[in-house]
Structure formats: C-alpha cells, structure tokens
Amino acid sequence: MNEISYRESIDQARMLQIRAVCRELPQACGDFIRAIAMTTGTFTRLAYALDLRTFFHYLHAERITFGGKKVELYEDEDLARLSAKDLTAYTEYLQYYIREDDLENDRPRSFINHEIAIKRKLCSVRAFYDYLFQEQRIPANVTLLVPLPKIHEKPIIRLNPDEVRRILNAAETGDGLTDRQQSYQKLTAKRDYALMMLFLGTGIRVSECVGINLQDVDFDERAFVVTRKGGNQVVLYFPPDVGEALQDYYQERIRTETVPGHENAFFLSLQKRRITVRAVQNLVKKYAAVSAPLKTRISPHKLRSTFATNLYQETGDIYLVADVLGHSSVDTTRKHYADMTDARRRMAAGHVHLTDRDDEPKEEDRPDPTDG
Numbered sequence: 001m002n003e004i005s006y007r008e009s010i011d012q013a014r015m016l017q018i019r020a021v022c023r024e025l026p027q028a029c030g031d032f033i034r035a036i037a038m039t040t041g042t043f044t045r046l047a048y049a050l051d052l053r054t055f056f057h058y059l060h061a062e063r064i065t066f067g068g069k070k071v072e073l074y075e076d077e078d079l080a081r082l083s084a085k086d087l088t089a090y091t092e093y094l095q096y097y098i099r100e101d102d103l104e105n106d107r108p109r110s111f112i113n114h115e116i117a118i119k120r121k122l123c124s125v126r127a128f129y130d131y132l133f134q135e136q137r138i139p140a141n142v143t144l145l146v147p148l149p150k151i152h153e154k155p156i157i158r159l160n161p162d163e164v165r166r167i168l169n170a171a172e173t174g175d176g177l178t179d180r181q182q183s184y185q186k187l188t189a190k191r192d193y194a195l196m197m198l199f200l201g202t203g204i205r206v207s208e209c210v211g212i213n214l215q216d217v218d219f220d221e222r223a224f225v226v227t228r229k230g231g232n233q234v235v236l237y238f239p240p241d242v243g244e245a246l247q248d249y250y251q252e253r254i255r256t257e258t259v260p261g262h263e264n265a266f267f268l269s270l271q272k273r274r275i276t277v278r279a280v281q282n283l284v285k286k287y288a289a290v291s292a293p294l295k296t297r298i299s300p301h302k303l304r305s306t307f308a309t310n311l312y313q314e315t316g317d318i319y320l321v322a323d324v325l326g327h328s329s330v331d332t333t334r335k336h337y338a339d340m341t342d343a344r345r346r347m348a349a350g351h352v353h354l355t356d357r358d359d360e361p362k363e364e365d366r367p368d369p370t371d372g
Helices: 003-022 027-035 042-062 084-095 115-134 161-173 179-202 206-210 240-253 277-291 300-315 318-325 330-334 338-350
Strands: 096-104 107-112 223-227 233-237
Touching (some): 161 179, 179 206, 206 277, 300 318, 318 330
Antiparallel strands (some): 223 233
8 A cells, every 4th residue: 555545534534523513514514524625634624523413412402493303404494593692602612511422431421621722613614604704695794703712822832952862762772661562562662662762863744654655755865745735745854873774673563464455554553553643642642651750741742843943943944944844835834943042132132232241341441369
C-alpha cells in the first residue's frame, strides 16, 4: 500500500462517518457539507458535522421552540427561527453539558469546553448559517449578532534542553519507566527513539509521521516525503543524528513481516500494523512523564513547538520556521515561540544607550582604598 492509498483509506473512513452524522441532522446540513467539499479536507468537514450535531442536539433538548419535531426533519423555516438568545444560551451550555444518549461505562458522558473549543463550535454554526443566508434560504444570519469568546493567551508548553536530553534517553534506554513499561520498551526501543528524534529534529506533525512509507525516506539525501494538510506533498530534510536513529530502526523494520496491507508502512506497531496517531501520542506522553514530570500535557505537537523554538533561536528567521512547519501564515508560527519575544525585547533594551554613562563607575569615581 502506497502513501496515496493510505491517505485515501483515511479519507474514505471519514466520509462514511460524515454521512452517518449528517443522517442525524437537518437536510440543510448535508447540503452545507457538500457545498464545501471542494475547498476543504475530510478532517475539516467531519469537524463541522460533529459541531453541528452538538448544536442541533442542544436546540432540540434545551430550547422549547425547537423541541416539537425530530432534528432530521427541521426545514429551512425552522432554522430561520434561531434567535440571538438561543445562541447566547448555547455558549453557556457548551461550558458543561451531559449527553444522555452518549454512554461511557454505562453512564451518560459529560463534556467540558473551554474558550478555544467554544469558539470553534460557534464558528461552525456561523459558517453553516452564513451558507444558508448566502443561498437565500433564510432571511438573515442571526449568528453574527452574538460575539465570539475572547481567547486568552496561555503559556506555550515546550521542552527545555535538559528535558529534551532526558526524553531521548528514556526512549532509547527505558530509564525511569516501570518494570511493565520497560518490558514493552525493549521491543520498541529503536522505533521509539527514532520517532522522538524525528519529532524533535524536523517538527513533523503526528499525522504526517504515521503516514510515512518505506519508499518515502532517502538516507543518502537525508530527506523524506510527507503529505501535509490538504494533500500537498513536500520534501523535508533531517540532520545527521536523526538520520542515524532512523537508519538504525530501518534495519530492524525491513526484517519485520507485517500484516497484509501494511507492508510499506515505515513505523509499525507491535501488532505489525502501521502505527496509529493515538499510539504515538501515548508513547510521547509516557516518555514525557518521566522526563518532564511537571509538564503534564506534553504531546507530539509540543515536541513540534520545541523544534520550532530551537530553529528560530538558531536562525532568527521566522519565514524559514513557517516554511519548515508547513504554515501558510507566519502568524500561526509566532505561537510556537511567543514567549521568546520578552527575551528579545530585553536584548534590544541592552543595545540602547542614551548617554555616555554605563552601569560601571568610571575610574575617577571609584573610591580610593587608601582613604580613611
């Protein structure tokens, strides 16, 4: 199976999930999802569909105006009855709600959303109603009357140099892991070390990482091909130490017989299948727990931020960092090294001299040690 087939299999699974979700929603939602199909990926469309399902479940369960008919039977006239008060109440509802029809361990699941998640869900509703308005299916887009929540900046979590060394050591040797974890780590040490080196040495996304095939890696050029968001393929380069880790794992990998359909996958699970995003997230969390115990939310994305910070610190070139990370805008890249701006401002202040004086007293001002 080549890279395109792997990506297609993921897209096909998402499309089936999108269709299943849309069957629970008003017909207008399916029309909206199909209208954006040519300009968005399956991941984005699935996110829209899931957000709209949450919204219409809220309308049906919490707002009397919409409780008289099944959600999937809502027509454009029903959608046009949405008021600003309905949407304001939805903003409050999203902070904490319980789904009686969504069970976990035989209990209704509860959901908590913070600023970013609430804003995203409101933006999904806005986009849907904007589509209805543009298509002249409703007389006005009332969602524009409700402000989006303000996002407060949070400190960027990343690893410092000592933590980078510890997490690489843990992946390579298993130091700090429990006896049970070490028993598995011995089987996956070369793979895990190569994965950690790849994240920290290239800033690759976890979704890009799991999609790498054997034929995508060129050790002579120290380069590999990744498929980025939107399906674009680009060539990334890795430093020599990352190449050594990848080569070491590669020698083990090519001797492994895989499950049919996973023959070309570069990174394998213990089940001899292409490793999953969730499995990579779990192994990063495992090694981070013993390497940076005070940083409880280390993920592959945080390793990506660590790489971005290190690259910017070495080069000072924001556009280079944006290009390597695959960002279409440098504004997105800034979030990866936002906490460095204070240090740079301090450095700038040190280069400004308004008088001839400096912090050290001049020779004639120094006290004479022979005096009194």
